[in-house]
Amino acid sequence: MESRDDALLSERLAALPLESPPAAGWSELRARLRRSQPPRASRRASPGWLALAAGLVAVLVLPQLQRAPLPPPARPTPQAVASAPQLAALMRRSQALEAQIRALRANGVELAEAQYEWERAIEGDLALIDVGLAADGQTEALWRERVRLLEELRTASQTDTGPLLLQARLD
């Protein structure tokens, strides 16, 4: 058992104020992180299909997004379901997530501006994925990304951390 002396020592040491590192810490680290980034393209570094999709979205999809709470859901074709169990699982997951998000939004709670912006940013990315899926509905990578974005959107719809996380998404 901890003695009273030990407890006092723990208390005094823990009460010491935190020290601050040099202010340039993050910018130096960021430069080192960028140098150590693997050469593969990041999600934001737009692979070829995404650039193409982005062009199409600008013309076809964005006007609808201003009103639509969710982009039109991508639907699996029976052929795809039959041909690839992994793909079918992703499609089912995608549909289930859409249903959950709709249920979360059904209560009609008014969103804070930051929360709204966060959700809209995710929906924009979802729309790009859906354009890619419209061209080829059996690309597993696209379905995987769609599920990931829907999971993020579900978190956005049920979390209070919106402003914090939105900032990183928009920066």
Next chain:
Amino acid sequence: MSTSSFAIDVPELLVARLKRRDLDAFEQVYRLFDRPVYTLALRLLGNEAEAYDLLQDSFLKVFEQIASFRAEAPFWSWLRSIVVNAALMRLRGRRPLDELDAPMLDHTADGGPDPLAMVCAQDLKRALGRLPALSRAVLWLYHVEGYTHEEIAQSFDRTVSFSKSQVARAGARLRDLLDQEDATWNPATMPC
């Protein structure tokens, strides 16, 4: 019980973005943890330049190894173990690595007041900085980070008795140093 300043919950979504090597997410995590990491590094190493190096190296390691992080333990505890291991590796590289090897007198034996009762942060930091590096590291891990003697023994590749004796000796030495500070305290030269 741990009183660690590391115990900050990181949202699952933020961890997921770290795993995608999202630099914005890294910035958020850096800003959440830069002070706890730097403080721990400074307490263990006792040197600002080395502590800053360790801060940078630890976050680079997070970046490189984030894929191996499993959410069985909280993110902060994983990060802290990276920092502690890296700090101990640096300490092991120091020759000679000082530790307290003589039993210290128990300050309570003479019935005097405990110098910790009225100590101010500056005096305590100064006294802490005068402890041998190894003893200071053991003392900090035990009293602040909540490591058990078994965990300390494992981390330092020593015995449980080593941990117990270092905690006891470092605590006694710290009080001794504070007593000395008290005796020579001069408000003009050593503001508290």
